[in-house]
Amino acid sequence: MVIPIPIPTPEPSALSSLITSAPTTDNPLSHTTYQVLHNLQHQHLWTSLKIHNLATTFPASLISGIPPHRVYTHPDEQLYMVERGLREEDVELDRMFVLPTVQGQSWSLEKMAAVFDALPGPADDDEEEAEAEGQHLDTVEDATNVDKAAKLAEYYEYRTKARRTEEWGGKKLLLAMIDKGMGGEGTAVYYVVQEGTVKPRQN
C-alpha cells in the first residue's frame, strides 16, 4: 500500500505576493503595472518608484522612478556634454516615466497622444527644478574640480533652456511591454517614445 506523501503548496512568487498585496482597483491594467514596477525595481534597480493614475478616458497608469544610470541622452545633448568634458555619471539623474502595457492590449495613436498630454511638460518641471537647484549647489561645493563645477552649472542652465525650446527632444516616456500569454515568461521590454521628430541616437 502506497501512502501519498503530502506535497506542500509552493510559496507564491515575489511578484505574485506583490500583486495580491496591492490595493485592488478597477483598473484592468493594475496587475500589468505592478509587474512592470517589480521588474524595474528588481531587474533594473530603479528607485523611488511611484504609480500615477491618469485621468484619461481609458484606464491607464504611469510608473515614475529614478534609474540607476541614464537611460536616454539626446545626441545633441551628448555632443554638448562631450564638448565640455562632462560624463553621464557627472550629471544627476532625472525622474523618468514608464507606461506599462501588455501584449495584445488595445491601443491607438489617440491613446498615445492622450498619455503624452497627461505627462508634465517643461513648464511643470520648473518647481522641481528650483527644488533641485539646492542640490546642484551642494555638488558644486563638494567638487574639488572647480572648473568642472562651472561646466556642470553651465550645462544645467542650458538644459533648462533646451527643455523649454525642445532642442534636446520634447516629452518622453518609456514604453514597457510584458507578455502574459502562456502565463508569461517574465520578460519586460522597454522603448523610448518621444513626442515629435527626434533624431535617433548614434548607437
Place this chain on the structure above:
Amino acid sequence: MNNIPDLPIPISHIAGNYFVFSVAAVTFLRREHHICGVLTGTLPQVPQQNVFMGLPLELMPEEARLLVEKGVACIVDEVNFQKKGMQSLVEEDRKKYLKELESQGVEAMQFQMRRKERVKEGNLKKIEEKKKAAKAKATNAQLKQDAPDAPRGEDSVVSLFDDTQSSASSHVSSPRRSSTLGAVDAMGITPTLSHPLLPQQPPADHHIPLPQVPSSYPLFAHLHSKGYFLSPGLRFGCEYLAYPGDPLRFHSHFLVVSTGWDEELDLMKVIAGGRLGTGVKKGFLIGGADEKQQPNHAGDNVRAFSIEWAGM
C-alpha cells in the same frame, strides 16, 4: 545650373503613375522642393539595367499632390494630350521644326567660323610683329651691309598658314570677312537637347485634378514641411524613409509608418518597428492626423512619436 523651369511643372499622369520628363524640372524639384522621386528610365539597349536609372522621374502620388497643392506643378493627362496634340500638328509645324534645326546649324557654323577668324587674326598679328622686327633688323643690317637670312625666315613662318598667305601679304589691316558669314551653309547638327514636338506647357484643358493619395498623406505633408526628404520605405518595411537632408548626403533618420487617429494599433508593431529602427541606427516614427482638428494646410494636425529601443 540654377535655371528655373517654367512653372507650373507639368507632371504626366500615365497609367495611374506620375512622371516628370524634364531634367531641369527634376533638378529644380530636388533642389528647391526636397522632392526626389525615383528615377525609372533605362537605356533601350540595356533594358535589364536596374541601378543608375535615368529619366523619367516617377513621383509618389503624395509627392505629386504636395507639389500641386504648393502651386509648383500641375497634373497633365498625358495620353489625351499626346493624342490631341499630334492630331493638331500641321505641315506648318514641320516646317517650323526644320527651320529651327537649320538656324541652329547656321549658328553653329558661324560660331566655328568666328573662332577660325580669331585664330587667324591672332596669327596675323604675330606675323606682323615679326615682320616689323625683321624690318628693323634688316635696316639695321643694311646699315651694317649684311642681311641675307631675314626674308627666308619670314617665308617659312608664313607658309604654315597657307590659306592666309595672300591676304597677309596684301591687306593685313582688314582681314575680316564677316560679310560672307551670313551666306555659309548650315551645319548638319544633332541638337544636344531634343525638344518635344508638343509645347512644354500643355494647355489648361489637359490638366486633371489633385491625385488620389493614401491615408498617410497628412503625415507625409507634415514631415515634408519640417524639411525632411521622403522616399518610399519598402527597403525597411515601412511607408516612408525620412532623410534630414538630400539622400545623397545623409543617412535617413526615421522609418515612418502612418496610422489612423483612432485606428486599433497593435503594440507589437511599435516594438517591431522600434527594434528594427534601432538595429539600423534609425528611429521608428509613427504618426497620424487628429481628425478632430481641421488643418489649415495638410499635415498641420499631425502628431508623431519617435521610438527607439531603450537598451534595457
